[in-house]
Amino acid sequence: xxxxxxxxxxxxxxxxxxxxxxxxxxxxxxxxxxxxxxxxxxxxxxxxxxxxxxxxxxxxxxxxxxxxxxxxxxxxxxxxxxxxxxxxxxxxxxxxxxxxxxxxxxxxxxxxxxxxxxxxxxxxxxxxxxxxxxxxxxxxxxxxxxxxxxxxxxxxxxxxxxxxxxxxxxxxxxxxxxxxxxxxxxxxxxxxxxxxxxxxxxxxxxxxxxxxxxxxxxxxxxxxxxxxxxxxxxxxxxxxxxxxxxxxxxxxxxxxxxxxxxxxxxxxxxxxxxxxxxxxxxxxxxxxxxxxxxxx
Amino acid sequence: xxxxxxxxxxxxxxxxxxxxxxxxxxxxxxxxxxxxxxxxxxxxxxxxxxxxxxxxxxxxxxxxxxxxxxxxxxxxxxxxxxxxxxxxxxxxxxxxxxxxxxxxxxxxxxxxxxxxxxxxxxxxxxxxxxxxxxxxxxxxxxxxxxxxxxxxxxxxxxxxxxxxxxxxxxxxxxxxxxxxxxxxxxxxxxxxxxxxxxxxxxxxxxxxxxxxxxxxxxxxxxxxxxxxxxxxxxxxxxxxxxxxxxxxxxxxxxxxxxxxxxxxxxxx
Numbered sequence: 394x395x396x397x398x399x400x401x402x403x404x405x406x407x408x409x410x411x412x413x414x415x416x417x418x419x420x421x422x423x424x425x426x427x428x429x430x431x432x433x434x435x436x437x438x439x440x441x442x443x444x445x446x447x448x449x450x451x452x453x454x455x456x457x458x459x460x461x462x463x464x465x466x467x468x469x470x471x472x473x474x475x476x477x478x479x480x481x482x483x484x485x486x487x488x489x490x491x492x493x494x495x496x497x498x499x500x501x502x503x504x505x506x507x508x509x510x511x512x513x514x515x516x517x518x519x520x521x522x523x524x525x526x527x528x529x530x531x532x533x534x535x536x537x538x539x540x541x542x543x544x545x546x547x548x549x550x551x552x553x554x555x556x557x558x559x560x561x562x563x564x565x566x567x568x569x570x571x572x573x574x575x576x577x578x579x580x581x582x583x584x585x586x587x588x589x590x591x592x593x594x595x596x597x598x599x600x601x602x603x604x605x606x607x608x609x610x611x612x613x614x615x616x617x618x619x620x621x622x623x624x625x626x627x628x629x630x631x632x633x634x635x636x637x638x639x640x641x642x643x644x645x646x647x648x649x650x651x652x653x654x655x656x657x658x659x660x661x662x663x664x665x666x667x668x669x670x671x672x673x674x675x676x677x678x679x680x681x682x683x684x685x686x687x688x689x
Numbered sequence: 690x691x692x693x694x695x696x697x698x699x700x701x702x703x704x705x706x707x708x709x710x711x712x713x714x715x716x717x718x719x720x721x722x723x724x725x726x727x728x729x730x731x732x733x734x735x736x737x738x739x740x741x742x743x744x745x746x747x748x749x750x751x752x753x754x755x756x757x758x759x760x761x762x763x764x765x766x767x768x769x770x771x772x773x774x775x776x777x778x779x780x781x782x783x784x785x786x787x788x789x790x791x792x793x794x795x796x797x798x799x800x801x802x803x804x805x806x807x808x809x810x811x812x813x814x815x816x817x818x819x820x821x822x823x824x825x826x827x828x829x830x831x832x833x834x835x836x837x838x839x840x841x842x843x844x845x846x847x848x849x850x851x852x853x854x855x856x857x858x859x860x861x862x863x864x865x866x867x868x869x870x871x872x873x874x875x876x877x878x879x880x881x882x883x884x885x886x887x888x889x890x891x892x893x894x895x896x897x898x899x900x901x902x903x904x905x906x907x908x909x910x911x912x913x914x915x916x917x918x919x920x921x922x923x924x925x926x927x928x929x930x931x932x933x934x935x936x937x938x939x940x941x942x943x944x945x946x947x948x949x950x951x952x953x954x955x956x957x
Contacts, residue, residue: 573838573839573840574834574840574842574844575834575838575842602831602849604831605829605830605831605832606832607831607832608831608832608833608834609786609831609832609833609847609849610786610833610834610835610847610884611834611838632834632838633832634832634834634844637832
């Protein structure tokens with residue numbers, strides 16, 4: 394029992410003596426100073442970021458401002474961290490040397506990250522999109538909510554956040570749906586072969602004229618795009634501002650359909666004409682039901 | 690305006706509505722109703738029917754049971770509990786694009802006057818001093834784009850009643866204001882006029898002795914060398930307006946009377 398107690402005490406002494414030798418009063422002061430420097434550095438980084446945003450960032454594009462703000466924040470914070478380490482008694486030059494080796498190792502280990510970082514710089518420089526734009530990348534469509542160093546984030550129409558790596562974006566086809574101030578809505582439809590296409594055109598143009606959000610100029614476009622199996626294929630194109638485009642899609646299609654229906658224009662469903670040949674007898678037709686289905 | 694036409698009664702101004710009473714204004718296709726039930730206002734408006742309707746009917750104060758709200762009804766709590774309602778006619782909040790009946794060619798040195806008629810906006814305020822609760826067109830005009838489809842350009846309103854050479858050919862309606870546009874081609878080449886972009890937010894609105902509404906005269910001088918159009922906003926309405934009085938200032942104040950715009954921003 395006594396031996397065990399003595400062993401524990403020796404073990405504790407073995408730990409405590411080096412620690413107590415290191416944790417001198419001076420060291421505690423140095424570490425407290427380092428913590429203070431780090432704290433001040435954090436506040437200074439935030440202040441620098443806020444000042445930049447207020448004075449310069451408001452004049453820049455949103456994504457440029459975001460990138461610059463992050464750069465300033467981390468640069469000030471990095472300087473504060475090096476100063477704090479120096480205050481704590483560490484030699485920054487040794488750290489920087491170690492950081493060089495570490496960076497090399499990390500570089501090999503983080504090729505994807507570096508690729509995303511560089512891709513992000515190209516994307517920002519190219520100005521193909523900005524925060525607030527409505528874009529389509531592959532199957533994802535939504536508003537750009539942020540452009541970061543490694544990725545951009547989209548908010549889709551059903552309120553889902555999608556993160557797209559910058560490298561993927563740089564390799565993909567980006568469709569910016571809100572780059573230009575006005576957009577064209579193409580409505581594809583078909584009418585029966587018996588219809589007067591001039592009248593159909595008039596009905597559709599009148600529908601556009603009655604919608605105040607449909608732009609007067611550029612003028613609506615009416616095109617015959619082909620001859621389908623069951624209908625003459627048409628395209629009716631109207632222009633809207635990008636702000637009213639989405640709410641107008643449904644309304645315009647609905648009103649065009651209603652106007653054509655009201656004008657008695659047939660929008661046919663697929664059908665087949667069965668031709669028995671000119672020399673054949675007509676198909677026999679038997680009426681079932683009628684006035685007296687029972688035959689009485 | 691020309692003699693022999695029925696002078697519409699002014700429908701704007703300050704109206705007092707006793708507690709529990711109502712008011713109704715029919716100005717062409719636009720109908721406004723307001724019920725004052727302290728401490729709340731119930732305001733409804735509707736723009737429907739015939740664009741060329743020339744009816745002006747002001748019924749204020751009126752029996753609240755006889756005034757049926759038409760269109761969207763809004764309930765409003767004013768800052769000052771007073772049954773005072775002010776209606777002010779205003780001009781469009783965006784530039785308006787007008788067209789002549791057919792493309793017009795202006796030969797070098799030619800000068801013409803065009804008359805354009807546009808629906809006015811109604812600014813409605815309640816209480817004293819009035820707090821604006823509504824600023825709406827008496828007839829919603831179509832949007833149009835003036836410029837290239839890839840930008841730069843300007844979102845404007847389009848009017849479908851053609852710009853006329855003769856004032857007599859314009860419909861005289863209580864909810865529309867007439868603008869006289871003087872075009873002068875000082876360029877050494879023929880200028881085709883298909884569309885005319887008028888800077889309505891910069892114009893003031895006037896009423897003549899007959900209650901008709903007018904805007905400042907707009908003069909457009911086309912210069913040759915730099916392809917610029919000098920736009921001069923006149924001091925007041927044209928001489929055709931008898932005893933004009935200003936009823937509303939411009940929405941956007943310009944510090945210079947002469948605006949210089951690219952020709953393509955004025956004419957097409």
